[in-house]
Amino acid sequence: GENVEQHPSTLSVQEGDSAVIKCTYSDSASNYFPWYKQELGKGPQLIIDIRSNVGEKKDQRIAVTLNKTAKHFSLHITETQPEDSAVYFCAATGSNSGYALNFGKGTSLLVTP
Amino acid sequence: NAGVTQTPKFQVLKTGQSMTLQCAQDMNHNSMYWYRQDPGMGLRLIYYSASEGTTDKGEVPNGYNVSRLNKREFSLRLESAAPSQTSVYFCASSRDRGRSSSYNEQFFGPGTRLTVL
Numbered sequence: 001g002e003n004v005e006q007h008p009s010t011l012s013v014q015e016g017d018s019a020v021i022k023c024t025y026s027d028s029a030s031n032y033f034p035w036y037k038q039e040l041g042k043g044p045q046l047i048i049d050i051r052s053n054v055g056e057k058k059d060q061r062i063a064v065t066l067n068k069t070a071k072h073f074s075l076h077i078t079e080t081q082p083e084d085s086a087v088y089f090c091a092a093t094g095s096n097s098g099y100a101l102n103f104g105k106g107t108s109l110l111v112t113p
Numbered sequence: 114n115a116g117v118t119q120t121p122k123f124q125v126l127k128t129g130q131s132m133t134l135q136c137a138q139d140m141n142h143n144s145m146y147w148y149r150q151d152p153g154m155g156l157r158l159i160y161y162s163a164s165e166g167t168t169d170k171g172e173v174p175n176g177y178n179v180s181r182l183n184k185r186e187f188s189l190r191l192e193s194a195a196p197s198q199t200s201v202y203f204c205a206s207s208r209d210r211g212r213s214s215s216y217n218e219q220f221f222g223p224g225t226r227l228t229v230l
Contacts, residue, residue: 001172006155009153032217034218034219036221041223041224042223042224043117043203043205043221043222043223043224044156044203044221045221046218046219046220049217049218089155089156093217099217100158100161100171100172101156101158101219103155103156103157104155105153105154105155106155
């Protein structure tokens with residue numbers, strides 16, 4: 001089945017700096033790659049996603065890039081703010097996994113003022 | 114719209130007890146899911162229901178049963194709870210499921226924190 005690896009597990013940046021989280025996946029048939037943000041005591045919430053026919057997608061301070069050949073995708077957060085502090089999860093899905101979301105183990109991001 | 118709601122928010126059980134976690138969504142979604150979240154393990158799929166009347170096993174189904182009661186509700190049952198089932202349980206829903214669908218976004222509930230002693 002699909003295996004999603006996520007790095008780093010923890011990340012600390014200063015307010016205003018950029019943060020990058022990277023994920024790799026194993027199943028070349030995967031074609032949908034969402035990123036979720038989970039705040040303390042809450043359920044995960046989708047922040048951005050990308051499909052396999054697109055190489056990059058941007059939404060204000062958040063961007064995701066996808067390299068299908070290398071089977072990796074990354075989340076980029078620019079001009080970080082303290083409210084960006086949360087756990088971020090990447091996921092991948094496709095036909096081989098029955099369209100189930102396979103999640104990475106998460107990155108705990110801390111943005112210090 | 115309330116989105117995805119889960120009850121209870123917290124529960125403590127003794128080993129061997131049974132309980133049912135309830136989940137409901139008001140977004141008219143076809144697909145519903147149950148995940149468990151353990152420290153350092155991310156989210157793992159227990160069971161899912163692609164549409165009303167169907168259920169399928171996910172990655173970690175052992176020790177659980179599910180019921181898709183109707184389009185809105187999807188319950189998770191622990192028949193004989195074990196300490197290994199101590200976890201945070203999340204229910205999620207999506208409009209659809211599949212390669213051609215543009216509605217794969219999953220919406221999560223707030224979670225149920227379960228402790229089995």
